[in-house]
Amino acid sequence: MVIYGVALLAVCSLIGLLVGEALGALIGVKANVGGVGFAMILLLVATDWLAKRGRFKPVSASGVTFWSLMYIPIVVAMAAQQNVLGAIKGGPLAFLAGTIGVALSFALVPMLARIGRPQSTAVKAKEPSR
């Protein structure tokens, strides 16, 4: 049933976010540390485990894929509620502080990507399909 997929997704999300909150509290930070990341790993492990036992039927999976397809619309809705006015009102200081960091970060990406690349492409070439 489709609700099984949705429920599994919800449970994984809740546990992941909870772990993220706990980790934040543990290191004394007022933010969720890696909650979404933990939830993702949990979902991957859980769906894999269930699928291997034939317990994750295509109908259940559609409960997950529906929400992953809703991702772009949700992101558009998220964009529609950003404080764009606040960003503009910040003036040249906020504009420069925001953009210079982004420009430098973009420049860093290809450099940093090269670090892990040779080894990881080598592994990828040999890796059998899971």
Place this chain on the structure above:
Amino acid sequence: MIELLHQALLKNGLLVGFAVVGGVIGISYFLSDRLTRGRLHGSALAVFGGLVLAYVGGSISGGKNGIADLPMFAGVGLLGGAMLRDFAIVATAYGASFADLKKSGLPVVLALFAGILVSFVSGVGVALAFGYRDAVSLTTIGAGAVTYIVGPVTGAAIGATSDVMALSIAAGLVKAIVVMIATPLVAKSIGLDNPHTAMIYGGTLGTNSGVSAGLAATDPALVPYGVMAATFYTGLGCFLAPSVLFLAMRALCPS
């Protein structure tokens, strides 16, 4: 009659949200197809359209939540709020390759630190150029250039003034918006077309909303990888900025 319609829209907020977003995406894909012949991706235009709506909504209501501050469009706020956003982001992990995620572990940690440091230093540099000299203001503005959450969290922890705090948040907002718009434009030139680079990108840029929207507009298949890395960025920033980075700033500019 108009009152009746108004009431119906207010009562069914989430449905209005679906309809509005569907409309924005429809128009965006039409424009992408006709005006740019698909060169500018429809979802990139849709994200931009969302930002335009946010600007219009913010101008009318004077609030902080863009179009969602208008009661009639409150449903857009629910649809794009943290709960459903996280829910959908987690869902995108389904079908991602666990092996690919594990492989990039160490470079991503490096990317997180490098990204936070580069953004922080840029923010501090700009603040210096604008005449700020005290460690608290410099750190707070630098932290804002990391993300718009790290900024106020840091400012509150080290006792920044509210106008510096507002600037810091604004810097973070600018960052998120620039990442949303620029990612699909620079994707090709930074080699953003594989899971490994997506994770490095997520770790370096880190702003959650920026990365998630930027990747969605570039290639939805890369979303889980980038977001997975970005999910640690704000937390790490909140950890580093008020502690190590603040101490470093205080050592550099004693007042």
